[in-house]
Amino acid sequence: MDEEMEVNQNVKKVMFVMRKAPHGSIYSYEGLETVLITAAYEQDMTMVFVGDGVFALVKGQDTTEIGIKGFIKTYGALEHYDVEKIYVDRVSMEERGLTVDDFAIDVEVKEAEEIAALMEEQHATIPY
């Protein structure tokens, strides 16, 4: 019991803020890499998709024509890394004509105010 509590004290809340569309820059791809690596450290992780970042989650992406390696399938692996808190900013989603049905994985839609409150709780917020 004592040992378990000691371990828990080392767990930090880390939020990854995904701001960019998936293939126009490397931010989204290499950001996801960081999420996977940080998961190995067993931290309390949250991913938030805001702005064009929401496009990274759109299902049915086919990057064959642009000759870039796609990584939408990697998002499906996040649950195996215990990354379960995956949030999408409602206004960002709606402004881009998207609904939750357009996404490849299950996400929770949040208001900007809720996301801001979550940011306040974090030990670190990492923007990509």
Added chain:
Amino acid sequence: MKFAVQVLEAPYNNQASDTAYHFIKAALEKGHTIVRVFFYHNGVINAINSAEPPNDDRNIYKRWTELGKEKGIDIVACIAASKRRGIKEGQIVEGTRISGLGQLADMTIEADRLITFG
């Protein structure tokens, strides 16, 4: 306070490297600690040792040597991001090193604040 610094953009093309450097200098002067500087994305370009910027401009590469070698700050370029951009061991400026993304996760956990430039 213990700060960790992440740099995501290449020097000169973007002000991120300049701002990161000035932030680190100011933090050190105020008595704060820099846990580590991590170069990721195009930020790894900051570490290449073959660049020769014009003499009448600031030398951003030498700044990292100043912080790494003279101030003893741990400065790491991500190995995967470096390989992607043709940067290998032996091609990086003095006072920096190449290592894995785990170093980013590690400093995020250790520091009181993680500051991202870029």
